[in-house]
Amino acid sequence: MHELSIAISIVDTVLKQAEAASAGPVSEVNLDIGVFSGIEFESLKFSLDVATKGSILEKTVFNIHRVEAVAECPTCHHLYTPERVFSHCPECSQPGIRLIRGTELQIKSLLVEQNE
Ligand SMILES: [Zn+2]
Structure with missing residues (x-):
């Protein structure tokens, strides 16, 4: 499944970033997913559940x-x-399009708890 490999790479990136920042537990991850990214939203949610199971991100909330x-x-x-x-x-009827937004797949922000 396409979304599962994406979920795994997101989880991987989040873990690396949290580690690099010597951050505490990650409570929230905000993801920006474009409507033309080719990703099924429901399928990605499910895949994130699968990919985080048993890891330190198991309780992390992923906001898509x-x-x-x-x-x-x-x-x-x-x-x-x-x-x-x-x-x-729609304005000049010329064929052709340049997508400025809508294909993104990015981790916008992480919310981490402070290490005491
Ligand atoms: Zn035009």
Whole structure:
């Protein structure tokens, strides 16, 4: 499953970052996932549960923020919300699209507890 390997790499990154910052337990992880990232949200949630089981992130809350797509027309530079990855500009009807947002898959922030 595609989402499971993504979940594992997210968990891996979070663990490394927490370790590098000599942080305490990670209570929250905020993820930005674009609507055109090709990731199933429900499937990713489930995979994160599987990937964190038995690890120190088992109790961590993963907040998945859905990032809506923003596209720019390469011809007239009009900004719009595309319904598909390939579309025509609603302003000048030229084919072609440059996605500015909507394909991201990133760890936006971690909330860690302070080590006493
Ligand atoms: Zn245009």
